[in-house]
Each structure stands twice: as C-alpha cells, then as structure tokens.
Amino acid sequence: MTSKVNIKVLKGQDAENKVLDYIKRINRPYGAVDVSANLKGTVPKPATQKILLALAEKGEVTQKTYGMRIHPARIHTIMISIIARASGKATLFVANQNTLDALPEHTIKALADETDTLVESNKVLAGELKTASAGAANEHLKNxxxxxxxxxAKMRLAPTDAELAAQIAQAESKVRASPLLPSSSHCTTVLRATHNKQIAKLRAHIEPLREGTPLVSAAELDTLDADWTRWRAEWVRRRKVFYNFWALVSDSLSPPDAEQLAEDLGIEYDTPEHVELERGPLCALANVSKRR
Structure with a gap:
C-alpha cells in the first residue's frame, strides 16, 4: 500500500500569489476547479474560487461566464467538464492582458533600429572583406x-637561332683564318680543340631554344614556389575568416534568407574549377608541405 504524499496547503497571501502567478504564467482561460487541480491541491478549491473572484475585482484577472450553448472549440478542452456542471454555466478566469509584461513601443523601436544598424554594418564588413580579398589577389597577380x-625580357635579349648560327659560323671562320706558326703543330691542335669546345658549348646553349624549352633558373622556380605557397596560405586563411564571419551573420537566418543576403552582398563562392583545383595534386602537395 502506497503512502500518501503530504501536500503543504497555502493560505492567505501565499495562496493568492500562487494562484496569480499560475494564471499569468499559463495565460490561458481556466476555471477555479482546474486551477486548484493543476496546483496539485496546494490551494483548496473553495479558496481558489474566492481568490480568483478577488483578483477579478482588483483587475488582476479577467472573469467571464459562459452558458451551456457556447461552442466547445472556443474553450480549452479541459474546460468541458466545468461547462457540464449542474449550474449550466462556467466561469473562466484569464490573466489581464494589459498587466502582463510586454516590451514598450520605444524599446521595440530601439531594437528595430539596432537591427537595421547591424544589418548595415554587416553589409559594410562584407564589402571590406570582398575588397581585401580582391586586393590580395591583385597583388599576387601583379607579382x-x-x-x-x-x-x-631575358628571352628577348637572348640571340635568335639565326643570330646564334651566324655567330657560330663567324667563330669557325676565325678559327680557320687564325695565323698559326708553321713550326707549331701542337699549338694548332690545342687551338682547334678549344674552338671546338666553344662551338659545342654554343650549340648546346641554343638547343633548348630550338626545342621551345623555356629557360627558367632554379632560383626563379624556388621564388615561384615560395610565392604560390605564401599566397595560397593567405587565401586559405582569409577563406576561413569569411566562413567564420558568415556563420555569425547567417546563424539566425533561414537558408532562403541567408542565400538572398549572400546574393544582395555579391558574395561569390568557389567555382567547380576552384574546388577541383583544391583537390588536385598541386594543392595536395602544398598541404603535405604545410603539415611537415
């Protein structure tokens, strides 16, 4: 057999405060019987009826009596039992809507103005972010x-194939026409060997030009790699800043509103080509180097 739970019964001002607090918190029409039942018996039914009538006289709650012909859809379903009472009428009480806490008109206007200010500030920040990103891209392109x-300029200063061929022919002519001592056959052999080396060196120099191979030094390649790594890291950092900022801006917006705001601000996301490039070996190599 289960033991009964002792319920503390409230009286006087405590009971009145309890009933009024419940009526304001629920803010729905209830009868005295239901209020007492929902308060788990802490305020007896007769006391609840008297308290509600007293609160109605004070203007804290609104009292209204309904006849049996009232449509049930206009009253909460929990009131049906009250309507069916022998008296044929049901008295309902609801909190006075004029006494409920609500934001004053000037506070609502101030909040609306603050919202408009934040929206404009977000637009300005988005424009600055876009300008900064464009500036970094332009600087990279300029470099x-x-x-x-x-x-x-170096390639234009280099001799053409025809000029190199003419220089080689001129060098060969000078070798053949150079005055040699009659008794110095060894000297002739050394000179011819030296000139042959020069000719071979010149031919080796023009061979890449004939094949169309660009002449890029190792130092220049290192510079290009360093620039690529630096500016891609800067781009990744700025993209992260943008996503964090955009998450704050669009957190309270629905997806359609966020999409419309992005369109109004002119935000452009990565194209499929950019995404494919990020997944390619070039960016993968940069990511591996960064982790090391």
Missing part, C-alpha cells in the same frame, strides 16, 4: 606578371 615580364 606574377612582374616575374613573367622579367623572364620575357
């Missing part, structure tokens, strides 16, 4: 163009 222009 790349400078390196390419320097390489092009």
């Amino acid at each position: 790349t163009l400078t390196l390419l222009a320097a390489e092009l």
Whole structure:
C-alpha cells in the first residue's frame, strides 16, 4: 500500500500569489476547479474560487461566464467538464492582458533600429572583406606578371637561332683564318680543340631554344614556389575568416534568407574549377608541405 504524499496547503497571501502567478504564467482561460487541480491541491478549491473572484475585482484577472450553448472549440478542452456542471454555466478566469509584461513601443523601436544598424554594418564588413580579398589577389597577380615580364625580357635579349648560327659560323671562320706558326703543330691542335669546345658549348646553349624549352633558373622556380605557397596560405586563411564571419551573420537566418543576403552582398563562392583545383595534386602537395 502506497503512502500518501503530504501536500503543504497555502493560505492567505501565499495562496493568492500562487494562484496569480499560475494564471499569468499559463495565460490561458481556466476555471477555479482546474486551477486548484493543476496546483496539485496546494490551494483548496473553495479558496481558489474566492481568490480568483478577488483578483477579478482588483483587475488582476479577467472573469467571464459562459452558458451551456457556447461552442466547445472556443474553450480549452479541459474546460468541458466545468461547462457540464449542474449550474449550466462556467466561469473562466484569464490573466489581464494589459498587466502582463510586454516590451514598450520605444524599446521595440530601439531594437528595430539596432537591427537595421547591424544589418548595415554587416553589409559594410562584407564589402571590406570582398575588397581585401580582391586586393590580395591583385597583388599576387601583379607579382606574377612582374616575374613573367622579367623572364620575357631575358628571352628577348637572348640571340635568335639565326643570330646564334651566324655567330657560330663567324667563330669557325676565325678559327680557320687564325695565323698559326708553321713550326707549331701542337699549338694548332690545342687551338682547334678549344674552338671546338666553344662551338659545342654554343650549340648546346641554343638547343633548348630550338626545342621551345623555356629557360627558367632554379632560383626563379624556388621564388615561384615560395610565392604560390605564401599566397595560397593567405587565401586559405582569409577563406576561413569569411566562413567564420558568415556563420555569425547567417546563424539566425533561414537558408532562403541567408542565400538572398549572400546574393544582395555579391558574395561569390568557389567555382567547380576552384574546388577541383583544391583537390588536385598541386594543392595536395602544398598541404603535405604545410603539415611537415
């Protein structure tokens, strides 16, 4: 046999405060019987009825009596038992809506103004972020163009195939026409060997040009690799900053609103080509080097 739980019965002002707090918190129409039942008997039914009537006289709650012909859909389902009472009428009580805590008009206006200010600030920050990203990309492009222009200038200064062929022919003519001592056959052999080496060196120099191979030194390649690593790391960092910032901005927005805001701000995400490049061996090699 289960033992009964002792319930502390409230009286006086404590009971009135309990009933009023419940009515305001629920903010739905209830009768005295249901209020007492929902309070688990801490305020008896007769006391609850008296308290609600007293609160109605004070203006803390609104009292209304319904007849039997009232449609049940207009009253909470829990009230049906009250409507069916022998008296034929049900008295319901609900919190006075004018006394409930609500934001004043000036506070609502201040919050709306603050929201508009934050939206404008977000637009400005998004524009600055876009400008900064474009500036970094332009700087990288400028450095790349400078390196390419320097390489092009070197190639333009290099002799053409026809000029190299003419220089080789001239060197061979000088070798054949050079005055040699009649008694110095050894000297002639040494000179011819030296000139032959020079000719071979010149031919080896023009061979890459004939094949169309670009002449890029190891130092220049190291510079290009360093620039690539540096600016890609900067791009990755800025992309992370953007995603963190965008998460803060769009956290309270629905997906359609977030998409519309991104379109209004002119935000452009990575194209499929960019995504494919990030998954390619070039970026994979950069990621491996960074982890090391």
